[in-house]
Amino acid sequence: MTPPAGRQAGRQGGVTLAMVARRAGVSPQTVSNAINAPELLRPDTLERVQQAIEAMGYRPHRAAQALRTRSSRLIGYGIQSVAVDRSTPVMDRFLHALTQTAEEAGHRILLFASPTGPALLSAYQELLDTYSVDGFVLSDTTRGDPRQAWLEKHGVPFAAFGRMWTGRQIGDFVDIDGAAGIEAAVDHLVELGHTRIGFLGWPRGSGAGDDRALGWKRAVQRHGLPSRGRRAESTDEVAHAAAAVEPLLDAGMTAIIAASDTLAMGCYRALRDRDLSPGQDVSVVGFDDSPAAALVSPGLTSIDQPMTTVGRECVRLLLARVADPAREPEHVVLAPTLVVRESTVTPPSDRLTP
Amino acid sequence: MTPPAGRQAGRQGGVTLAMVARRAGVSPQTVSNAINAPELLRPDTLERVQQAIEAMGYRPHRAAQALRTRSSRLIGYGIQSVAVDRSTPVMDRFLHALTQTAEEAGHRILLFASPTGPALLSAYQELLDTYSVDGFVLSDTTRGDPRQAWLEKHGVPFAAFGRMWTGRQIGDFVDIDGAAGIEAAVDHLVELGHTRIGFLGWPRGSGAGDDRALGWKRAVQRHGLPSRGRRAESTDEVAHAAAAVEPLLDAGMTAIIAASDTLAMGCYRALRDRDLSPGQDVSVVGFDDSPAAALVSPGLTSIDQPMTTVGRECVRLLLARVADPAREPEHVVLAPTLVVRESTVTPPSDRLTP
DNA sequence: CTCAGCCATTGGAGCGTTCAAATGAATGTA
DNA sequence: TACATTCATTTGAACGCTCCAATGGCTGAG
Numbered sequence: 001m002t003p004p005a006g007r008q009a010g011r012q013g014g015v016t017l018a019m020v021a022r023r024a025g026v027s028p029q030t031v032s033n034a035i036n037a038p039e040l041l042r043p044d045t046l047e048r049v050q051q052a053i054e055a056m057g058y059r060p061h062r063a064a065q066a067l068r069t070r071s072s073r074l075i076g077y078g079i080q081s082v083a084v085d086r087s088t089p090v091m092d093r094f095l096h097a098l099t100q101t102a103e104e105a106g107h108r109i110l111l112f113a114s115p116t117g118p119a120l121l122s123a124y125q126e127l128l129d130t131y132s133v134d135g136f137v138l139s140d141t142t143r144g145d146p147r148q149a150w151l152e153k154h155g156v157p158f159a160a161f162g163r164m165w166t167g168r169q170i171g172d173f174v175d176i177d178g179a180a181g182i183e184a185a186v187d188h189l190v191e192l193g194h195t196r197i198g199f200l201g202w203p204r205g206s207g208a209g210d211d212r213a214l215g216w217k218r219a220v221q222r223h224g225l226p227s228r229g230r231r232a233e234s235t236d237e238v239a240h241a242a243a244a245v246e247p248l249l250d251a252g253m254t255a256i257i258a259a260s261d262t263l264a265m266g267c268y269r270a271l272r273d274r275d276l277s278p279g280q281d282v283s284v285v286g287f288d289d290s291p292a293a294a295l296v297s298p299g300l301t302s303i304d305q306p307m308t309t310v311g312r313e314c315v316r317l318l319l320a321r322v323a324d325p326a327r328e329p330e331h332v333v334l335a336p337t338l339v340v341r342e343s344t345v346t347p348p349s350d351r352l353t354p
Numbered sequence: 355m356t357p358p359a360g361r362q363a364g365r366q367g368g369v370t371l372a373m374v375a376r377r378a379g380v381s382p383q384t385v386s387n388a389i390n391a392p393e394l395l396r397p398d399t400l401e402r403v404q405q406a407i408e409a410m411g412y413r414p415h416r417a418a419q420a421l422r423t424r425s426s427r428l429i430g431y432g433i434q435s436v437a438v439d440r441s442t443p444v445m446d447r448f449l450h451a452l453t454q455t456a457e458e459a460g461h462r463i464l465l466f467a468s469p470t471g472p473a474l475l476s477a478y479q480e481l482l483d484t485y486s487v488d489g490f491v492l493s494d495t496t497r498g499d500p501r502q503a504w505l506e507k508h509g510v511p512f513a514a515f516g517r518m519w520t521g522r523q524i525g526d527f528v529d530i531d532g533a534a535g536i537e538a539a540v541d542h543l544v545e546l547g548h549t550r551i552g553f554l555g556w557p558r559g560s561g562a563g564d565d566r567a568l569g570w571k572r573a574v575q576r577h578g579l580p581s582r583g584r585r586a587e588s589t590d591e592v593a594h595a596a597a598a599v600e601p602l603l604d605a606g607m608t609a610i611i612a613a614s615d616t617l618a619m620g621c622y623r624a625l626r627d628r629d630l631s632p633g634q635d636v637s638v639v640g641f642d643d644s645p646a647a648a649l650v651s652p653g654l655t656s657i658d659q660p661m662t663t664v665g666r667e668c669v670r671l672l673l674a675r676v677a678d679p680a681r682e683p684e685h686v687v688l689a690p691t692l693v694v695r696e697s698t699v700t701p702p703s704d705r706l707t708p
Numbered sequence: 709c710t711c712a713g714c715c716a717t718t719g720g721a722g723c724g725t726t727c728a729a730a731t732g733a734a735t736g737t738a
Numbered sequence: 739t740a741c742a743t744t745c746a747t748t749t750g751a752a753c754g755c756t757c758c759a760a761t762g763g764c765t766g767a768g
Contacts, residue, residue, distance in 0.1 A: 062417075419725055
């Protein structure tokens with residue numbers, strides 16, 4: 001395994017197809033075929049060409065390929081301009097999976113700052129025009145997000161992380177079954193002996209948030225537990241959450257399921273303000289399994305979203321569509337898993353007194 | 355402000371230089387000049403060409419430009435293959451700043467999975483060969499990191515986030531004055547009345563970690579406070595940190611400064627295990643100002659690294675070097691800022707009893 | 709022995725841009 | 739009037755690759 005000889009790593013350098021062809025004693029086109037359609041070559045020719053490629057450390061020049069084929073093997077991904085802190089803590093895992101998977105398929109991720117407002121779509125337009133990206137991965141999709149419709153209308157392949165919560169589905173998407181995650185949390189709490197389980201969610205209107213609330217409602221009803229008036233709402237800030245959870249605590253809930261880890265931290269705060277201990281006095285469950293969940297004490301039981309799988313699937317769906325624009329849209333819904341830590345225990349009343 | 359007419363957003367489409375030229379009644383080269391060297395054109399011609407460009411929604415095709423000029427206006431950034439959780443929580447701000455700043459300068463960020471081990475450098479090589487990236491931004495630099503030397507040797511522009519802690523500096527870098535941040539934390543604690551301030555750091559050997567420890571030592575000595583034997587070490591895990599901080603608590607420290615927020619969370623845990631309250635009984639300071647710092651209760655006083663500025667500066671340094679490969683290396687060291695929350699208060703002994 | 713049919717390989721053109729050099733018009737100078 | 743000088747613009751080629759159509763050698767059928 002010696003490093004390719006005759007290869008200058010420097011800025012200009014450039015072993016071209018033609019150079020390899022000369023060395024292998026074939027035409028440039030044959031070298032091209034050796035790479036893109038090896039089955040066309042006679043075995044011995046293929047062998048000879050491959051050796052020349054190896055020996056010279058040849059690598060096709062993407063710009064030239066892109067110019068000719070109009071495909072850059074680039075996948076565009078727009079990161080939010082203003083940090084929407086909602087699910088940020090786990091997005092790096094997503095981005096990493098995107099990069100990794102794309103790479104394994106010979107593609108790369110091109111980042112751009114996804115603007116807000118009217119400039120949004122023109123940013124996608126620009127990437128198509130200038131970099132001829134093969135497609136896009138969307139995330140942080142919102143209700144009434146204009147991107148899917150625009151991309152479909154223009155025949156641009158894309159895969160979204162997040163289903164459309166309104167109207168018909170457009171295109172391929174990967175999403176997480178938030179409702180199922182919350183249901184699993186309710187089951188876990190019921191198993192521990194809880195019968196008064198409250199839910200602290202986001203204000204109505206966000207697709208994912210409403211889905212999580214629905215999961216809670218379904219599960220408590222399935223267990224024959226009270227659900228009316230046991231739901232609080234708060235934006236994603238600790239202080240607001242702490243205030244919003246008050247009525248639930250007043251109502252004697254022994255466990256709170258929050259729609260995010262941030263909201264769960266609000267529960268922690270509210271409990272401490274009442275001189276109660278999270279876990280010990282009232283069980284708490286979060287959502288996201290962000291790094292903070294493992295850090296706090298008591299460790300926060302939380303619902304882990306399989307972000308790595310989500311990223312991988314997004315790339316898979318996207319590349320499948322690039323390969324076959326006419327294929328049926330594919331929807332992947334993944335189940336999250338409950339990560340149990342110290343914040344969920346048997347309710348005080350069930351415990352044996354020492 | 356009507357949208358450009360005659361422009362098909364679709365996949366194939368493509369207003370070319372030649373089309374614009376025909377419409378404006380000039381040669382393609384003149385259109386090229388209108389964009390790249392407008393001072394060469396007569397004002398009236400320039401005006402005419404610009405109108406044609408605008409009207410047709412023309413955008414230069416990067417692949418063609420790259421083929422001709424050998425510059426893709428792409429900046430490579432390798433994200434860690436295995437998540438090094440050390441500073442991950444704040445890296446998204448860095449990446450965002452990178453993207454934003456690059457974009458303002460007409461460049462884009464190309465992601466790749468930075469491998470570990472021997473394959474590391476060949477990944478950089480590949481990006482040069484195939485995508486002809488203009489340069490790289492490095493992060494998570496380690497002691498004896500081979501990348502800087504390799505890139506310099508091959509004349510590839512780069513800017514690193516993190517100085518080299520060993521041997522001579524190679525190339526441009528941006529870094530954070532960790533020692534100064536810790537010193538500010540010590541000053542803050544002294545001002546509150548603390549005299550026994552311990553330090554919980556990482557094992558010796560990491561450049562940034564040792565720098566932070568040095569800042570603590572310098573500051574406590576400057577204030578004439580004891581420093582011997584008041585330093586604990588731990589890898590970046592909560593459980594380890596909780597164990598490592600024990601001797602400091604046994605020694606009667608009234609405040610602990612940790613080299614990371616994760617370590618600080620370990621302090622929280624150790625304190626709670628002793629039925630003590632963070633802040634109330636022992637003040638705690640973290641480093642990073644990760645999202646978790648604001649979430650926990652009591653809120654963790656932490657040292658905020660100006661990641662947005664770091665990212666912006668990295669791009670600035672890189673592009674300056676691309677423009678002038680011969681310029682003197684530039685080093686930017688930024689001061690972090692202390693974000694005071696509820697975890698740092700006057701020590702118990704100084705407080706008036708109710 | 710000829711020729712259709714097949715296979716592996718080659719030649720030529722062109723993707724959209726910019727570089728280097730050439731053109732032609734307008735101006736200034738002898 | 740002739741000729742050098744400047745300026746604005748054009749011409750032709752080339753970057754590295756792949757598409758498309760064409761070539762020539764070989765096989766087997768008539």
